[in-house]
Amino acid sequence: MRSGLLLEGVRPLGGPRQRILIKEGRIAEVGEHVGDRAAVRVDCTDLVALPALVDLHTHLRQPGGEHAETVASGTRAAAAGGYGAVVAMANTDPVADSVAVVEEVAHAAAGAACAVLPAGAVTRGLGGEALADIRGMAASRAAVRVFSDDGRCVHHSALMRDALRQIAAVGGVLAQHAEDPLLTVGAQVNDGRIADLTRLPGWPAAAEESIIARDCVLAAHEGARLHVCHVSTAGAVEVLRWAKARGIAVTAEVTPHHLLLTDDLALTGDPLYKVNPPLRAPEDVAALRRALAEGIIDAVATDHAPHAAADKTPPWCGARPGMLGLETALAVVAETLVETEAMGWADVADRMAVRPAHIAGAGRRFGRPLQRGEPASLVLIQRLPWQVRPADSLSLSRNVPYSGRSFTHRPVLTMLDGRITHDHHGLLNGAGPT
Numbered sequence: 001m002r003s004g005l006l007l008e009g010v011r012p013l014g015g016p017r018q019r020i021l022i023k024e025g026r027i028a029e030v031g032e033h034v035g036d037r038a039a040v041r042v043d044c045t046d047l048v049a050l051p052a053l054v055d056l057h058t059h060l061r062q063p064g065g066e067h068a069e070t071v072a073s074g075t076r077a078a079a080a081g082g083y084g085a086v087v088a089m090a091n092t093d094p095v096a097d098s099v100a101v102v103e104e105v106a107h108a109a110a111g112a113a114c115a116v117l118p119a120g121a122v123t124r125g126l127g128g129e130a131l132a133d134i135r136g137m138a139a140s141r142a143a144v145r146v147f148s149d150d151g152r153c154v155h156h157s158a159l160m161r162d163a164l165r166q167i168a169a170v171g172g173v174l175a176q177h178a179e180d181p182l183l184t185v186g187a188q189v190n191d192g193r194i195a196d197l198t199r200l201p202g203w204p205a206a207a208e209e210s211i212i213a214r215d216c217v218l219a220a221h222e223g224a225r226l227h228v229c230h231v232s233t234a235g236a237v238e239v240l241r242w243a244k245a246r247g248i249a250v251t252a253e254v255t256p257h258h259l260l261l262t263d264d265l266a267l268t269g270d271p272l273y274k275v276n277p278p279l280r281a282p283e284d285v286a287a288l289r290r291a292l293a294e295g296i297i298d299a300v301a302t303d304h305a306p307h308a309a310a311d312k313t314p315p316w317c318g319a320r321p322g323m324l325g326l327e328t329a330l331a332v333v334a335e336t337l338v339e340t341e342a343m344g345w346a347d348v349a350d351r352m353a354v355r356p357a358h359i360a361g362a363g364r365r366f367g368r369p370l371q372r373g374e375p376a377s378l379v380l381i382q383r384l385p386w387q388v389r390p391a392d393s394l395s396l397s398r399n400v401p402y403s404g405r406s407f408t409h410r411p412v413l414t415m416l417d418g419r420i421t422h423d424h425h426g427l428l429n430g431a432g433p434t
């Protein structure tokens with residue numbers, strides 16, 4: 001009987017061709033001459049192998065928004081994008097601010113196409129007034145380590161300080177949606193030229209940068225870990241650079257859309273391009289790419305935000321912010337950073353798997369090196385031009401901002417603990433789990 005898989009010709013982290021032998025859900029061996037007569041051989045010539053990706057920022061919409069996404073559909077989209085784990089944001093209905101809701105999400109994710117790490121809300125009902133049951137959620141079966149009011153900023157300084165203290169005590173991280181709401185009342189598009197041209201209220205960079213600066217100071221005083229969600233401005237990068245130089249325990253993420261798209265897309269009036277924080281100017285995009293390559297920004301996180309079609313139709317001001325991201329993130333990073341030679345595949349693995357896994361407290365299971373004895377959780381990437389067709393998405397929603405756009409790379413096979421969770425070409429048809 002066949003047992004195990006022998007992936008032939010793969011290039012771990014984009015390096016020289018190797019064979020990877022997978023048995024019983026683990027990597028049994030990696031090397032040029034590895035062989036195993038019982039294993040099913042799979043021709044993977046020149047496919048780049050990375051550890052399965054980890055997304056720090058996914059909106060799965062369950063409970064309460066199942067018309068837009070569910071744990072099942074969102075995790076299928078994640079697997080198609082090369083992900084082995086996603087952090088599920090807490091802005092559901094009801095909000096994930098209690099043991100009951102985070103355990104419900106964890107339960108719904110049993111057997112799903114990728115692992116789900118439920119985030120807990122920082123404040124009750126995302127209301128920004130009283131802390132959620134942080135200790136309870138951390139101690140629950142969902143073992144929450146990422147706490148976030150994402151969608152909203154934890155604005156009240158004293159509450160933020162108390163939250164940092166409690167979250168530090170449970171060994172977690174506070175993921176802040178950095179937006180001073182007093183500076184973004186009615187804001188619709190990037191402040192400056194685009195706000196002037198569209199005559200819509202502008203979204204100033206200061207709303208983001210001032211909160212990041214404040215929170216870095218609070219985190220330093222509390223000895224707590226802070227993570228900054230979807231950094232979008234060049235100034236925010238400078239604040240992070242300052243905080244990191246001082247040894248403050250801050251990490252940050254950037255979204256694929258902020259690495260690729262610019263604020264002039266708002267001139268189309270198409271709410272597909274409406275997102276929070278807004279698309280920014282080309283100078284910001286350039287600074288974000290540099291910061292990711294340098295490591296000042298630690299991670300790429302999708303902010304996959306599914307919305308029903310009715311919520312993304314004009315007029316702009318009535319539409320909800322957010323765009324899909326799980327299935328296209330790797331292609332965007334390959335195009336903006338690998339093809340431009342700003343980053344190598346080892347850097348991509350670091351920013352999309354290793355660091356996110358550590359930030360989420362999942363570093364023992366995810367973001368592991370592709371070595372003997374490690375879990376067989378990996379993604380294989382092919383260099384093959386392809387075109388984005390929203391109808392192909394495995395998400396229940398269609399609000400992908402890259403319709404018709406071509407990319408050069410795509411994940412073709414995703415494996416989680418030896419289980420095939422996505423197989424674009426049917427490479428492993430019939431091979432079954434290892």
Ligand code: DOR
Nearest residue numbers: 150151275276305321322
């Ligand atoms: O664009 C966004 N959409 N930004 C957020 O912070 C929340 C998200 C959502 O939940 O739709």
Ligand code: ZN
Nearest residue numbers: 150151177229
């Ligand atoms: Zn957010």
